[in-house]
Amino acid sequence: MVKEGSPAKGEIQLVVFNLHGEEFGIDIGQVKEVLKYTQVTHIPHTAEYVEGVINLRGEVVPVVNLRNRFGIPDQEGEDLNQRIIIIEVEGDLVGLIVDSVTEVIRMPVRSVESPSDTVAGSKSEFVEGVGKYDDRLLIILKLEKIITTEERISLSDLQDWY
Amino acid sequence: MSLAEYKDIFVSEAKEYLKTLNNCVLDLEKDPENVNLVEEMFRAAHSLKGMAGTMGFDQIASLTHQMESVFDEVRNQKIKAEKRVINLLFESLDLLEKLLSQVEEGEEEEDVSDLAIKLGRIMETESGEEKEGEEGTAEKEEEREKEKEEIKRAKEKGEEVYLVTVKVDEECLLKSVRAYMVVKEVRALGSILKSIPGEEDLEAGTFADSFQMVVQTSFQADDIKSKLEGISEIEKVTVEAYETETPEPSKKKPSLLEEQQKELLKKTSEKIIRVETDKLDALIGLVGELVVNRTRVLELSKNIKDSELKNSLEQLDLITTNLQNAVMKLRMVPIKQVFDRFPRLVRDFSQSKSKKVNLVIEGEETELDRSIVNVIGEPLVHLVRNAMDHGIERSSDRKHLNKKDLATIKLSARHEGSHVIIEVEDDGCGIDPRKIKTKATEKGLKAPQDLEKMSDDEIIKLIFHNGFSTSEEVTDVSGRGVGMDAVKSTIEALHGEINVDTRVGKGSRFIIKLPLTLAIIKAMLVKIGGDTFAIPVESIRENVYVSSKDINTVQHQKVISFREEILRLVSLRSNLRLGEAEKLSENGVVHSVIVVEAGDRKAGFLVDELIGQQEIVIKSLGKILEGLKGIAGATVLANGEVALILDVSSLV
Numbered sequence: 001m002v003k004e005g006s007p008a009k010g011e012i013q014l015v016v017f018n019l020h021g022e023e024f025g026i027d028i029g030q031v032k033e034v035l036k037y038t039q040v041t042h043i044p045h046t047a048e049y050v051e052g053v054i055n056l057r058g059e060v061v062p063v064v065n066l067r068n069r070f071g072i073p074d075q076e077g078e079d080l081n082q083r084i085i086i087i088e089v090e091g092d093l094v095g096l097i098v099d100s101v102t103e104v105i106r107m108p109v110r111s112v113e114s115p116s117d118t119v120a121g122s123k124s125e126f127v128e129g130v131g132k133y134d135d136r137l138l139i140i141l142k143l144e145k146i147i148t149t150e151e152r153i154s155l156s157d158l159q160d161w162y
Numbered sequence: 163m164s165l166a167e168y169k170d171i172f173v174s175e176a177k178e179y180l181k182t183l184n185n186c187v188l189d190l191e192k193d194p195e196n197v198n199l200v201e202e203m204f205r206a207a208h209s210l211k212g213m214a215g216t217m218g219f220d221q222i223a224s225l226t227h228q229m230e231s232v233f234d235e236v237r238n239q240k241i242k243a244e245k246r247v248i249n250l251l252f253e254s255l256d257l258l259e260k261l262l263s264q265v266e267e268g269e270e271e272e273d274v275s276d277l278a279i280k281l282g283r284i285m286e287t288e289s290g291e292e293k294e295g296e297e298g299t300a301e302k303e304e305e306r307e308k309e310k311e312e313i314k315r316a317k318e319k320g321e322e323v324y325l326v327t328v329k330v331d332e333e334c335l336l337k338s339v340r341a342y343m344v345v346k347e348v349r350a351l352g353s354i355l356k357s358i359p360g361e362e363d364l365e366a367g368t369f370a371d372s373f374q375m376v377v378q379t380s381f382q383a384d385d386i387k388s389k390l391e392g393i394s395e396i397e398k399v400t401v402e403a404y405e406t407e408t409p410e411p412s413k414k415k416p417s418l419l420e421e422q423q424k425e426l427l428k429k430t431s432e433k434i435i436r437v438e439t440d441k442l443d444a445l446i447g448l449v450g451e452l453v454v455n456r457t458r459v460l461e462l463s464k465n466i467k468d469s470e471l472k473n474s475l476e477q478l479d480l481i482t483t484n485l486q487n488a489v490m491k492l493r494m495v496p497i498k499q500v501f502d503r504f505p506r507l508v509r510d511f512s513q514s515k516s517k518k519v520n521l522v523i524e525g526e527e528t529e530l531d532r533s534i535v536n537v538i539g540e541p542l543v544h545l546v547r548n549a550m551d552h553g554i555e556r557s558s559d560r561k562h563l564n565k566k567d568l569a570t571i572k573l574s575a576r577h578e579g580s581h582v583i584i585e586v587e588d589d590g591c592g593i594d595p596r597k598i599k600t601k602a603t604e605k606g607l608k609a610p611q612d613l614e615k616m617s618d619d620e621i622i623k624l625i626f627h628n629g630f631s632t633s634e635e636v637t638d639v640s641g642r643g644v645g646m647d648a649v650k651s652t653i654e655a656l657h658g659e660i661n662v663d664t665r666v667g668k669g670s671r672f673i674i675k676l677p678l679t680l681a682i683i684k685a686m687l688v689k690i691g692g693d694t695f696a697i698p699v700e701s702i703r704e705n706v707y708v709s710s711k712d713i714n715t716v717q718h719q720k721v722i723s724f725r726e727e728i729l730r731l732v733s734l735r736s737n738l739r740l741g742e743a744e745k746l747s748e749n750g751v752v753h754s755v756i757v758v759e760a761g762d763r764k765a766g767f768l769v770d771e772l773i774g775q776q777e778i779v780i781k782s783l784g785k786i787l788e789g790l791k792g793i794a795g796a797t798v799l800a801n802g803e804v805a806l807i808l809d810v811s812s813l814v
Contacts, residue, residue: 041693041804041806043783043790043793044737044738044739044740044790044792044793045739045790045792046787046790050786053783053796053804054804055802055803055804058447058454058798059781060783060784060797060798061784062784062786090785091785092785092786093784094786148786
């Protein structure tokens with residue numbers, strides 16, 4: 001597990017991942033571990049973005065493909081950078097397939113803008129906020145929402161409002 | 163330990179006391195003179211009161227306090243355990259149960275003063291004549307006489323008799339040792355006439371933190387006191403003159419003490435420790451993993467020719483199997499937990515209706531998986547209520563039919579192979595197929611011409627059909643029309659089945675067959691469209707190979723004839739969207755078909771390849787993937803791959 005001590009007050013620590021050239025952040029407190037892409041067992045009759053289940057040391061954990069979730073076509077060929085981020089949502093473990101996990105950063109809470117401060121887009125309910133880090137913009141997702149609703153979300157919806 | 167954890171312990175212990183109280187009141191109703199029952203109830207109420215008081219649950223404490231007083235009056239024969247007392251006690255127990263669930267949910271306890279006042283009043287009205295509650299039986303009287311005699315003799319010898327009360331330090335770990343030292347010291351000074359508790363208990367350390375001895379000695383009280391206080395970890399020693407004439411010090415004070423002793427004795431003799439179910443489940447899960455990994459290691463070792471390795475692996479295999487069996491037993495609980503609620507249910511029912519019912523319970527010690535026990539209660543309640551409501555005739559009708567006035571409902575459980583059979587049997591009117599027919603036509607469940615073709619057995623099975631209820635009146639006990647099909651689906655969800663055996667005028671018997679455990683099952687592994695799936699062996703009847711020429715089409719449905727039956731073929735590939743459907747019409751191709759059965763439905767599953775039978779550990783897919791059609795769960799195979807378990811009943 002990637003962890004560098006608990007963040008100081010007024011600071012958040014984010015695991016940064018990449019999806020289709022866009023940078024996203026997840027609060028490190030939500031992340032259980034990051035795995036290399038492993039074999040996924042497909043499950044019939046589920047939403048398209050549910051890739052299937054994996055064996056995490058004997059636990060059966062469902063895995064969501066974030067590319068499919070946001071309507072981005074699959075990458076061509078095998079990508080060795082591909083990772084599965086295991087997070088905990090409402091007491092259950094869920095894996096997220098992302099293009100790559102790049103780093104863990106700390107940033108002050110005040111440099112995170114919440115969607116209500118900006119022009120609210122139609123799908124802002126899936127976004128916790130946008131973090132400004134140097135000249136980079138990190139979209140911080142509301143993972144519970146994204147995983148538990150059936151609603152279609154596209155990447156452009158997430159980008160729309162900032 | 164956090165407060166929440168204390169609360170959990172409180173709630174679970176309190177529930178046990180409530181159960182005891184409920185059972186005792188039920189027994190007391192039948193046997194109002196039984197003093198032992200009252201004693202037991204008094205102890206249970208007392209312990210509950212103490213616990214609730216410590217935890218600050220004032221309403222529970224005050225209600226149990228009133229109940230305790232009532233028990234005390236009954237014990238002292240100031241009031242009789244007659245019907246109105248019993249009813250009031252049941253009412254109190256119901257309220258206690260409600261209070262407990264409020265505590266469990268973290269809600270405010272509701273006010274109990276109304277009931278507490280009622281309980282108070284019942285004592286007032288009865289104890290008007292205030293008899294002297296002298297409980298001294300002849301035996302006790304005799305004992306006291308003997309004691310007096312001894313004391314007299316001692317005094318003649320110029321010796322004194324003292325009552326020595328010793329309190330051991332609370333933190334003391336080896337109470338028995340301290341008690342032994344005290345006894346030894348006292349023996350050196352004089353002789354012990356009696357001790358409370360008895361010396362055996364002192365030696366075993368089965369006392370609270372204090373004990374008493376009646377000592378005959380020529381020494382002075384102060385001498386004894388200082389000698390005993392010299393022993394380490396003794397907190398307090400009191401020595402007082404012992405006189406039997408004074409209203410028996412050993413009676414008033416030790417009565418509480420003796421109570422504690424009994425409580426403690428009961429606890430040690432139970433030899434039970436409480437473990438949170440989560441911890442137990444974690445252990446069971448780990449052992450499941452171990453079982454799977456053992457299989458994997460054994461498989462890997464097949465190619466290695468090393469006899470020492472083979473020997474140790476065999477050992478490991480054996481130990482793992484034993485461990486698995488032992489751990490599986492941890493999951494098992496007696497079905498008594500479920501059956502215990504029925505005497506009360508039946509009693510309340512008999513009271514409210516003019517039907518006299520005797521409940522017979524058999525095999526309550528039969529054990530089955532805890533997770534099954536947790537769910538089987540509701541369906542059983544439903545069946546028993548149905549039996550009382552629809553099955554058993556009114557008392558007056560029974561007379562006409564030459565039946566015994568007292569009807570019988572039998573609830574029984576027993577093991578049969580790897581199954582548990584639970585039966586609910588009544589000697590009521592049975593189920594009349596003609597009535598079912600009329601009802602089914604009325605409800606439009608079946609066309610009349612279809613019903614004509616059906617056998618009586620098939621017709622009776624219609625009661626398990628959705629939206630079927632034969633009771634003419636909807637009562638508060640049963641008959642809302644959602645009953646039997648809900649019972650059936652609950653039981654099927656547990657991989658069990660329910661059948662009914664009924665004779666008009668004689669009675670009905672519902673037979674429930676359940677697997678012993680749900681955690682580890684035997685499954686057939688198959689390949690379908692490149693993926694591995696597990697099919698519970700439970701629901702498999704046979705594996706057959708069919709060639710294309712044996713497959714027929716009836717109304718767009720592929721069928722085969724199997725043992726003089728027409729069997730529907732199910733393509734799992736198309737059902738589970740696992741790629742192209744099998745080409746069944748191609749000549750000369752042989753297909754693997756697994757014949758499965760769920761309830762009364764049979765079907766043939768087409769699979770690509772049979773891998774073999776294996777024990778698998780069932781894992782849930784988590785909340786996110788809950789309720790998937792066709793999939794009952796998942797399991798991790800020996801090679802680390804995840805295989806899905808097929809839900810046969812939703813696929814046939």
